[in-house]
Amino acid sequence: MTVATNILTSYRNWRKYRETCSELMRLTSRELNDLGINRGDITQIAKQTAGY
Template sequence: MRIFAVLVSKALPYIRINKSGGDADDILRFFNCPIVRRKKTVATNILASYKNWRKYRETYSELMRLTSRELNDLGINRGDITQIAKQSAGY
């Protein structure tokens, strides 16, 4: 909650308040505030990292469930699973 309060207090100069309660331009000014943009970017990066990690874990788990024979049919050694999962997730 404190982060939100700081975020809003720093962004207030970017918001023009009028008697009608504001308009779309006010909202755009708020989201163009450098601090709001930075927080939005951080949140986006965290979400992207989480999605990549989930894709890695899913690929890793699926490959680990396969038997050695199934892996051999695919041309994969059990020791290569980590590397393949990382490539799949984009690491």
């Protein structure tokens, strides 16, 4: 992989992480509970989604 490809891949992963965090943070505690997610788990779930 080239440096440009690595940068682009890192940026895409970061964007996916941020989008996931933002979307989950917008949910109410009740909606998160219905999904079986605690607010404290959001960053870990976002990291897994982004492939970290």
